Amino acid sequence: MLWLAPLFPIIAALLLYRFWATSPSRLAIAWSAAAVVFLELAIVWFAEASGWSGVLNWNRHLQLGIGFTPLTFLAALVVPVVAAPIVFFAAAHEEPERLGRLIALLVGFVGVMQLIILARDLLSLLIAWEIAGAFSWLLIGHRFQDPERGRNASQAFLVTRAGDLGLYLAAFVAFQQAGNLAYAGLDQMSPVAASLFAAGVTVAAFSKSAQLPFSPWLFAAMSGPASVSALLHAATMVAAGVVLLMQLQPMLADVSWFGPVLMTVGLATALAGGLVAAASPHAKRLLAGSTSAHYGLMFVAIGAGYPVVALLHFALHALMKAPLFMVAGIAGHQAGSYNLANIARVRLPDSLIYTSAIAALALAGLFPLGAAWTKEGVVSAAGVVAPWLAIVVMLAGGLSAVYAARFQWSLFLRHKEKQPGNSSTSGPAWQQHGPLYVLAVLVLSGSVLWLPTVNRELGAWLASSFPGIRLWEFVVSMVLVLLGLFAGYRMVTTELGQGGRRLSAGRDFLARWLFLPQLAQRFVVMPVDALSRRLATLDDKAVDAVVRAGARFALWLASVGVRSGESLSDLLPRGGARFGLALAATSSRCLEWLSDQLPEAPSRLSGLAGHQIRRLQSGMLHHYYSLMAAGVGVFVLTLLFAIIKGGLL
């Protein structure tokens, strides 16, 4: 019965697709979509209360199972809660063209995410995981008329897929070890296998949750509409990695490197993402950087052994990130661009100021908002491992204050003096703003977490404990946040003073996410793409491709040689590189020739021989007689040779 939880949104999306695609009323679409997601919430609630679970047997080894744990129940609740306002907003805000498809995909995605959360075995997880990748591809490439978006969608998909291979690896290992894929059997693995398993899972989680070095796919993902970004970042796609590791953490705690690696990468991502966000001139990319930074913090918490903290931070992050993306969407729509400098010139609806401010302050982690409590939780969790780690986390928190402030003030500074922007194609303002208010209220109500009774109750309910928040940590943290807010404000004012001046080299470097997207493009997307194209032609010229690949490789080697020859021209004589290049070119030509010849040559050869042999049919008797004589001679010689060789004489 629990299958209803993941399937309901998907089936509903399929059934309602026609209605959504044809209905002229945005309001009807918005309400129906939100209603589906709310129903999903109700289903999850009811399912947990009635103790539902779901099992599907594939064969005697493979079994799909889903079920609840306290952690996953909470996560399963968060997803529809955040998604409902998002789909409502999407219906109200996005361009009318192909709106039905967008809504259907968003609603369906909720179901897929539920499957990721509820999965109790790696097989169900893998299925959902892959479908999530496919959905994200569809959503990011929503505006398909633009080939650039197609490329971005592919990049996002390929980068995450590259990480997904880790999950496959993990599944192989688990299956080999346990004979099935259920989570329950995972703790009986041998140390080596567990290590391998952990590596696979970690890589997969990093790639989905945009940790270094996979982070940049988030930039590519910005090609999608704002509501898509909101859903992906807040509740679904990016969350998958955290949700997965959060559940597997107890089983992998024995792997010695697991915690440290998670914390290192998480912290590095948090700092890098923070810097990127602080430097980015693009509103959505700013938010993307912040997303990866905050997920980095969640990984720190998991690595420190407090998955529950990560879960709560995920929940509150979802609540605050969704409205921020919506605000960015509205602003970008009105300004016609997501560039913060352009956005700063238009006047946004007044009512947005406060909602946006609440969410931004939550992002900054300012007391007494709930997000601040969970962030302090991460700080304390890191502090449990080592105090200096706590300080680094605080620094990351300070950075998030910087970009949160930057976001807020870029949008709303000197608000009254600006021109209203263009809002012709969207629905009425209240429909777009309504979901924002709802989420803002939720963010505010998250503040109750600071109440000791509340968080104690929560801990009991989740059957976990929270690290105690130490006073000095809290004080330092808040000071850093305030400093960060101020720094963000200063940045905005100086930027406004400078006008749209070119970015400095350093900021450019940061804003482009340390050039990681380019690196990913070069080292993941392009090779895979090229390889796949090569392999595709393999069918036509089996031998060809291998040989040519060899030639390519030689050429590549040579070009590397040339490049290094240029950069190290003092040490390496260029002649060597040139020679290499020439050699490669020659060999490539030879190899290509060879590859052309291999399949064709025998047939050509026999054809040629056919011509020659026919020439012997000359009609000249002496030819024939000499042939016969030669035949006699050959046969005699053969036999004599056999006699001599056989020693029969």
Add this chain to the structure above:
Amino acid sequence: MILTAALAIPLLGALALALWTGWSQSAARRWAVAVSIIPLALMALAWWRFDNNGAMFQLVEEVEWVPTLGMGFRLGVDGIALAVAAMSALLFTAAIAYPVDTRGSARQYYAWLLFLEAASLGVFLTLDLLLFYVFFDLTLVGMYFLIAGWGHGKPERAALKFFIYTLFGSLFLLLAILGLYLAADPLTFDMRELIAQQPLAGAGVIASVVMAAFLLGFLIKTPLARFHTWLPAARCPRRRAGASFRHSGRRVVENGDLWPDPDPVQHDGRHLHPVGLASRYSGADFRYLWLAGVALLGLLISAALFLRILQSLFFGELPDRWKSMPDLNAIEVSVLGVLLGLVVLIGVYPAVLIDLVETSIVWLVGGQ
């Protein structure tokens, strides 16, 4: 009788098309569809009758053909053969029902297609090694005429190439079969008998040579088969994807090699996400982890390929020349719908297939 009928009915249908010249285009097509549904129904019946826990080979039918050589008309199925034969019957029905430009010779086209169906089913259903070879070669003939008659580009050349390559493979197959046959005592082509005898067990080099010849035969058959050449141009763009899959290491040698797939579209479809997850585990053994690693790369590469296809198919503005292209009609939609429905069904609930195949696989790998 089920299996014999499944072979005989398409053959008779083909004969009817070949012998009587009065068929109109649409009548020929309707006839072909009607005829091709029968083997499909028979396969379903066989599936229903098949006992998952029964003997390895079931529904056995045996008639002596050339008893002096130990060759007989022996039909029977194990789980794998039944699954692929049923799938094959389905694909043939789909391929026949799918509207195609037959270039004014619908009668011949459908006759050859039915002939090919009979031969392909024969390949899967036979229990006699020599009979297998017979059907195997008959598929070559069928394919040759289909490619030569209804191919694109330079069909005759493609057909010639196809036939030469595959005949080369199939003759080595024949030599291998002979090697196996001559080692058996008493001489027989009965697969059950051969399996029981294991004539080449411990034969060392000879066994290796025979195995190599088998492999050569199958390998040549698999990657060089150019099914696409006779497919309508509309479906050509998908070809490369199909091709890549053969290399992605996921097509297990087994019976997959013998799959005379008439329609790469569906071929691709079989691999579409999320299907095949189950099958991917077949290779998961620690010893062959590197193999699994290579296969993993295949996953990535196939993803890239599909993205390329999707990107070039769906992104960007619609070119003018395609604006007049009609959408799929009802028949096309229903054919594709059935196949895609199966893709999803088997993907979501593969037990239907796995239960059937599993016993045979366990037996094949020498398990319990």
Add this chain to the structure above:
Amino acid sequence: MPVSDLLPELMVLIGAAAIVVSASFLPHRLHWLCAVAAIAVLLASSVVVCLRWNDPAQLTFSGIWALDGGAGFAKLVIFGSAIAASALSPQWMATDRRHGEYYGLLLFVALGAVMMAAAADTMELIIGVLLSSVTSYALVGYHRQWSPAQEAAMKYFLIGALANALLVVGVVLLFGLTGATGYRELSAGLAANPDPWVVTVAFVFILVGLAFKLGATPVHMWVPDVAQAAPAPVAALVTIITKVGAAVALARFTLLLPENIAWPWAIALMATVTMIWGNLAALWQTNLRRLLGWSAVSQSGYALMAIVVIGVVDQALAALLVFLASYAVANLAAFSAVVYLRGRTDLSDYRGLARQRPWTAAVIILVLLSFLGLPPLVGFFGKFLLFSVVIEGGYAWLAVVAVINTVVSLFYYLRVIAVLVLPREHQHSADMGWAAGTTMIVTGLLVLALGLGANGLIELARVLLAPYHPVP
């Protein structure tokens, strides 16, 4: 009673003489009756052969004439082919003034081939070879006004002259060595005095002499010319029956040879070269009859494969006979189609035949696929048995060579098939009438029927099996 042992041969001989005589009395328009007579005689002889099927193998006429399974099977194939050739001829020859005698010659050719197949004596062998040669020279040049026919006959004759001379020299050498011509004595003599030098030379001469009749390299040059220019029924008959007779004769002869001669190597070499030569030369042929001729050469090469292992594998002779029978049926069907189409030879004339005359095209396609060895046609079983005995005899490499050759041959067979199915605008053309048409259909059906009923054929060949082994 020895004379009655030769009843089939005698019937053919007397029948031939009677036909020649009666042809001079009959008015020209009734000469077709000679065809009927020839068919009747051949049928009667075949019946006699069948009646004596189960008699024990023996030598007769002082040991010069073998009455064994091999000879019996060869007789059936030869007579059958001659019947088909006679049935094809009446319309073809209708305008020829010497129509009647033609059937006499046909019967003599058949008789010569039968003598070769049954010879258990070298002199007998020579007589058989010469009889079939001399008469077939005349038959090949029957269209004497047509220069290609003259050329073919001349070529055939000149090549035959040298080859037959070599054969005779070889026989003489053997006689000089052992003082015997009968195989029984020869075998004993060779065992007693196995002088390898003389035996080698004699064997090679005899081999080359028989290669001429087989159409095997290096004496194959007459085959394409004869196939192209001889009257089509004659072309069919000559390429088949001389091959059948010579193959059986060679198989019989090789068994005499002493151990110290590596004759299988020489024959394997000949088989290989013949296959390759025939196939390569056929590759670019644009003339269908010539192509059939070259294909006949390559088929001789395949047939020789069985002779390579004749001494070591029981089934070798059976394989040889089944292969020859399958070749005979397919070749007859092919030439019947050519005759039915009034002897059109140029490949381009066959364009679009499949639309125009689907049945004729179907027969040609079946035949070519049978030559290729595609199951379930009769050619498949022929080739299959060949491969199987060759592998069993330890000559697997020969099977591989044959496989590669088969793939090469596919190229030109498919070229013909492709031409047949190509589209072409309608053009009407006459055909050769019901007799040729019926023969074509019957032989075409046989290609399929003997494949489906291969068991009978193989059984037949197997039961007779082993040629009469002359005990030293």
